Amino acid sequence: MPRPISATVHLSALHHNLVAVRDRVSYANSKIWSVVKANAYGHGLARVWRCLEKTDGFALLDLNDAVLLREQGWQKPILLLEGFFKTEDLALIDHYNLTTVVHSDWQLAALENAKLKKPVEVYLKFNSGMNRLGFPCEEAHEIWQRAKQIANIKHLTLMSHFANAAHNGNIDNEYRFIQQNCQSIPADCSSLANSAVILWHPSVYTSPINNLSNNNLSHFCHWVRPGIMLYGASPNGQVQAIKDLGLRPAMSLHSELLAVQTLKAGDTVGYGSHYRANEAQRIGIVACGYADGYPRNAPTGTPILVEGVLTKTLGAVSMDMLAVDLKPCPHAQVGSIVELWGNHLPIDDVAMAAGTISYELMCALSARVPVSFITDGE
Numbered sequence: 001m002p003r004p005i006s007a008t009v010h011l012s013a014l015h016h017n018l019v020a021v022r023d024r025v026s027y028a029n030s031k032i033w034s035v036v037k038a039n040a041y042g043h044g045l046a047r048v049w050r051c052l053e054k055t056d057g058f059a060l061l062d063l064n065d066a067v068l069l070r071e072q073g074w075q076k077p078i079l080l081l082e083g084f085f086k087t088e089d090l091a092l093i094d095h096y097n098l099t100t101v102v103h104s105d106w107q108l109a110a111l112e113n114a115k116l117k118k119p120v121e122v123y124l125k126f127n128s129g130m131n132r133l134g135f136p137c138e139e140a141h142e143i144w145q146r147a148k149q150i151a152n153i154k155h156l157t158l159m160s161h162f163a164n165a166a167h168n169g170n171i172d173n174e175y176r177f178i179q180q181n182c183q184s185i186p187a188d189c190s191s192l193a194n195s196a197v198i199l200w201h202p203s204v205y206t207s208p209i210n211n212l213s214n215n216n217l218s219h220f221c222h223w224v225r226p227g228i229m230l231y232g233a234s235p236n237g238q239v240q241a242i243k244d245l246g247l248r249p250a251m252s253l254h255s256e257l258l259a260v261q262t263l264k265a266g267d268t269v270g271y272g273s274h275y276r277a278n279e280a281q282r283i284g285i286v287a288c289g290y291a292d293g294y295p296r297n298a299p300t301g302t303p304i305l306v307e308g309v310l311t312k313t314l315g316a317v318s319m320d321m322l323a324v325d326l327k328p329c330p331h332a333q334v335g336s337i338v339e340l341w342g343n344h345l346p347i348d349d350v351a352m353a354a355g356t357i358s359y360e361l362m363c364a365l366s367a368r369v370p371v372s373f374i375t376d377g378e
């Protein structure tokens with residue numbers, strides 16, 4: 001028998017979540033880039049993209065992933081979120097008809113000098129305060145004019161990515177900064193909204209950032225960029241924040257109890273003896289550790305389900321195992337099913353207890369964990 005750990009990807013949940021995003025943004029006529037970077041947030045790009053095929057486009061980072069989608073038959077837009085990495089990449093962008101972010105001078109120069117078969121769609125990225133990628137907002141007008149003159153560019157979309165849409169929830173300064181600097185840019189398309197903006201800052205995608213004339217207003221188009229919400233988790237780590245939308249978790253992780261121990265008062269558990277029993281106590285040993293992608297930082301008290309009963313981890317997580325308290329589930333025994341996260345235990349709650357975010361847990365699911373893909377309602 002294989003080791004009893006396995007992950008399940010709920011394909012119908014992905015489809016359901018995309019529909020929920022569509023419902024949310026459709027009154028603004030927004031289009032959707034489904035963000036599938038990092039192997040679709042750990043869910044497996046090659047297997048899951050078809051559940052999201054009602055999207056308007058896929059956004060990702062790696063050219064290989066873009067080629068994979070094209071080879072599997074996706075013909076609609078693909079956006080390279082970090083743009084191209086080397087000038088040579090432009091040949092593939094041309095060949096596979098990809099939309100690319102342009103965030104730096106060298107990329108504009110490369111486009112000025114390239115010999116392409118046809119012009120490409122470009123997302124000009126401006127830095128609204130994250131200070132990772134993007135042209136300085138103060139130079140927005142000048143950069144836009146320069147880009148507009150490049151024959152290899154077909155159409156320009158104005159793009160930015162906010163630093164605080166989820167965290168302190170206040171993007172007023174970032175938004176105002178980019179609005180002030182981009183007012184005079186004749187963009188008819190913008191893309192500013194990740195999941196947190198979609199959820200909590202709808203004015204960003206319901207009205208243009210610049211002063212479009214009434215004539216052009218009817219052509220205004222916003223492309224939202226949902227990632228985490230498609231996978232059924234919350235951008236701010238709080239599961240109640242996404243309750244209203246009825247998002248469904250797309251990933252669950254299950255294992256079993258490999259062993260049961262009965263501790264005496266004073267006995268300790270795991271490396272470093274971080275947990276000490278103060279009375280007799282039954283504990284279970286779960287076949288899941290940090291080499292499976294479970295967070296090693298998860299402290300004693302991290303929520304976990306045994307036979308559907310909520311309990312907690314005890315002591316340090318080791319490479320292949322972790323320990324759980326069996327007090328709330330006295331009937332649990334070797335072979336009992338354990339849910340590490342999933343439909344009955346939000347990944348957000350586990351991430352929160354471990355001092356991280358659901359994004360990291362999804363992406364960290366390790367290659368040694370077998371994944372099954374199911375399409376039922378569960």
Ligand SMILES: *Cc1c(COP(=O)(O)O)cnc(C)c1O
Pocket residue numbers: 035037081161193194195196225226227228229235
């Ligand atoms: C990852 C990413 C997104 C999606 O963010 P979520 O918080 O997962 O919705 C959107 N835009 C850019 C530029 C990204 O890198």
